Amino acid sequence: MSSTEIDRQWTTRLRHRVAHRLPPEKMLPDTQPAYVASWIYVFGVTTLSAFAVVVLSGFILALKGPQWWHVSGIGHFVNSLHLWSVEIFFFAMVIHLWGKYFMAAWRGGRSLTWVTGVVTFLVSIATAFTGYVSQTNFDSQWISTQAKDGINSTGAGSFFNVLNFGQMLMWHIVLLPLAAVVLTGLHVLMVRAKGVVPPFEEKEEAR
Amino acid sequence: MSESPDVKVAPWTGPQRPYDIIKEGTIAFVVVAILTIGLALVFSSPDDPQVTVQQWSTKAPIDFAQTALAELNGTSGTAQYGAPYNTASSGQQLGPFTLAKWLGATIPVNTVRDFVVDPLTDQPATPALSSALTQWKGASATQRTAWVDAYTKASGKMTFTNGTVSVPTNAAGPVPVMINTLEQMARSGALDQALVTQSGFYTSNFTLPLLFLADGSYLGDLAQQRHLLGTQWGMMNETGNYPGQAWLWLYTFWYQVPPFSTSANADVQVWGIMMLLSLLLLLVPFIPGLRSIPRWTRVYRLIWRDHYRAQGA
Amino acid sequence: MAESLLAALVSLNGPGHYFHWHWIDISYANLTVIALMVVTFVAALFVPFPGRRHKKETK
Numbered sequence: 001m002s003s004t005e006i007d008r009q010w011t012t013r014l015r016h017r018v019a020h021r022l023p024p025e026k027m028l029p030d031t032q033p034a035y036v037a038s039w040i041y042v043f044g045v046t047t048l049s050a051f052a053v054v055v056l057s058g059f060i061l062a063l064k065g066p067q068w069w070h071v072s073g074i075g076h077f078v079n080s081l082h083l084w085s086v087e088i089f090f091f092a093m094v095i096h097l098w099g100k101y102f103m104a105a106w107r108g109g110r111s112l113t114w115v116t117g118v119v120t121f122l123v124s125i126a127t128a129f130t131g132y133v134s135q136t137n138f139d140s141q142w143i144s145t146q147a148k149d150g151i152n153s154t155g156a157g158s159f160f161n162v163l164n165f166g167q168m169l170m171w172h173i174v175l176l177p178l179a180a181v182v183l184t185g186l187h188v189l190m191v192r193a194k195g196v197v198p199p200f201e202e203k204e205e206a207r
Numbered sequence: 208m209s210e211s212p213d214v215k216v217a218p219w220t221g222p223q224r225p226y227d228i229i230k231e232g233t234i235a236f237v238v239v240a241i242l243t244i245g246l247a248l249v250f251s252s253p254d255d256p257q258v259t260v261q262q263w264s265t266k267a268p269i270d271f272a273q274t275a276l277a278e279l280n281g282t283s284g285t286a287q288y289g290a291p292y293n294t295a296s297s298g299q300q301l302g303p304f305t306l307a308k309w310l311g312a313t314i315p316v317n318t319v320r321d322f323v324v325d326p327l328t329d330q331p332a333t334p335a336l337s338s339a340l341t342q343w344k345g346a347s348a349t350q351r352t353a354w355v356d357a358y359t360k361a362s363g364k365m366t367f368t369n370g371t372v373s374v375p376t377n378a379a380g381p382v383p384v385m386i387n388t389l390e391q392m393a394r395s396g397a398l399d400q401a402l403v404t405q406s407g408f409y410t411s412n413f414t415l416p417l418l419f420l421a422d423g424s425y426l427g428d429l430a431q432q433r434h435l436l437g438t439q440w441g442m443m444n445e446t447g448n449y450p451g452q453a454w455l456w457l458y459t460f461w462y463q464v465p466p467f468s469t470s471a472n473a474d475v476q477v478w479g480i481m482m483l484l485s486l487l488l489l490l491v492p493f494i495p496g497l498r499s500i501p502r503w504t505r506v507y508r509l510i511w512r513d514h515y516r517a518q519g520a
Numbered sequence: 521m522a523e524s525l526l527a528a529l530v531s532l533n534g535p536g537h538y539f540h541w542h543w544i545d546i547s548y549a550n551l552t553v554i555a556l557m558v559v560t561f562v563a564a565l566f567v568p569f570p571g572r573r574h575k576k577e578t579k
């Protein structure tokens with residue numbers, strides 16, 4: 001077998017590309033550029049941490065099913081963890097968004113990082129919404145019967161029925177979290193591949 | 208074309224400094240976990256119990272009976288909704304586009320059949336109910352309409368005494384027995400079951416009972432007391448004093464201001480605006496002007512002040 | 521026992537409180553969250569980040 005044949009394999013080519021774009025020093029760097037020195041940088045990793053707590057508390061709720069938290073003190077406490085981690089998640093994500101905006105962090109070929117961030121934000125809103133309508137309490141009754149009008153008016157109600165609890169629960173615990181995890185993964189990988197965006201160049205002042 | 212400083216920046220070749228991202232991540236996770244546990248312990252979370260049709264008809268028997276009548280005479284919100292439930296109206300439109308109508312009535316709901324006749328048919332028969340249903344099912348459409356109209360005309364004087372709904376008319380054929388039996392059924396809890404079991408034994412779909420509940424005033428009254436109405440910026444609110452979906456502020460904002468606050472097509476218009484604004488946010492890196500605000504406002508000078516100070520030195 | 525320990529220390533149930541000004545109508549809970557976000561953002565801009573500053577720049 002010739003080495004060119006090996007080089008042409010899809011597998012080999014994929015490995016080379018990954019190794020080239022994301023070498024270990026970029027995946028897990030031990031230094032950062034000197035300008036990375038502001039608290040604003042911690043809101044990305046704070047969002048990530050809150051997301052992890054959201055998912056973990058959601059897993060515990062999933063162990064016992066959607067009605068458990070109404071009848072168990074422990075279940076209610078886990079629900080509280082889920083709610084407050086969601087509040088922290090959005091809190092941190094919005095500050096992260098503001099920070100990245102004012103840094104114009106899409107510069108230097110980073111526009112896809114921004115785009116995946118915005119899509120993740122929108123997917124998170126949909127995930128939270130389906131969670132609210134899956135609570136099986138007064139809130140979910142009211143929110144679903146209200147929200148149906150907005151969603152029906154766009155035509156989406158013909159396949160996305162917010163009054164169908166089973167459907168909403170599936171979106172909330174399978175499809176949308178999966179999308180959020182994948183998007184977040186891509187987002188963070190892009191940041192690692194590109195490195196953190198450098199400051200604006202202020203030539204006149206610096207020289 | 209893209210020499211703009213809002214698009215391009217040269218890769219960094221300046222100094223690096225030690226930065227332990229795994230340690231940073233671990234600390235962040237621990238801090239967030241502790242904060243979450245603290246907030247959960249201190250504030251818990253809201254859980255207002257669900258409303259049942261049984262509770263509704265017990266607390267507000269007349270509202271329930273009037274809603275049942277509205278399902279029968281076709282004046283309820285659901286009966287007149289249009290797509291995706293029926294073809295009674297063309298629904299909301301965005302300019303010339305009737306999006307909902309185009310996608311069709313994919314979740315068919317016939318309010319007479321689904322909310323009144325079918326549940327009554329499920330009931331164990333009493334002689335009065337059996338003969339009422341036989342009379343109804345055997346009658347022509349014109350005859351049914353005449354009965355329902357007679358009942359509707361007299362319904363302003365509807366009373367609920369000794370557990371019975373009555374209306375002063377003799378011209379309504381089987382309708383008084385039907386409405387009254389539905390009321391009894393609701394108050395016993397049987398209607399809650401009948402509405403969800405129409406698709407069989409297993410179910411996870413609450414479209415019918417939710418639509419029925421939402422057609423009455425009882426659910427909305429409870430929501431108003433909790434400050435959850437659309438006109439009260441309710442979308443971002445939570446029951447009690449809990450924070451809600453504050454991130455929906457802009458979405459719910461549009462409903463408060465003209466022309467949307469008075470528009471019959473507010474839902475689709477606001478959705479249209481929000482989709483457009485979301486697209487703008489998505490495309491910020493490509494939109495001249497919008498992408499330059501960070502450079503003009505110079506907030507970045509605060510973020511990178513050490514860098515600029517070092518550069519100036 | 522565990523169950524009672526897990527109940528809220530401060531109950532946020534009961535009638536909600538709302539800030540109402542012209543057509544603005546917002547719960548104090550949401551208002552607090554939003555205000556905290558702005559405060560946190562501004563603090564993140566102004567509070568010095570530990571580590572770098574002193575060592576390198578004084579040289």
Ligand code: HEM
Nearest residue numbers: 041044045047048097100105113114117118121191196197
């Ligand atoms: C689930 C939600 C999100 C998570 C977990 C997340 C996580 C992160 C992390 C860990 C970083 C690197 C560290 C940092 O600079 O903070 C980052 C960078 C970035 N994020 Fe996000 N993010 C999320 C949502 C968003 C949103 C909504 C936007 C903006 C619309 C956004 C835009 C960016 C950009 C442009 C960068 C690159 C920063 C740079 O090069 O300096 N992200 N994100």
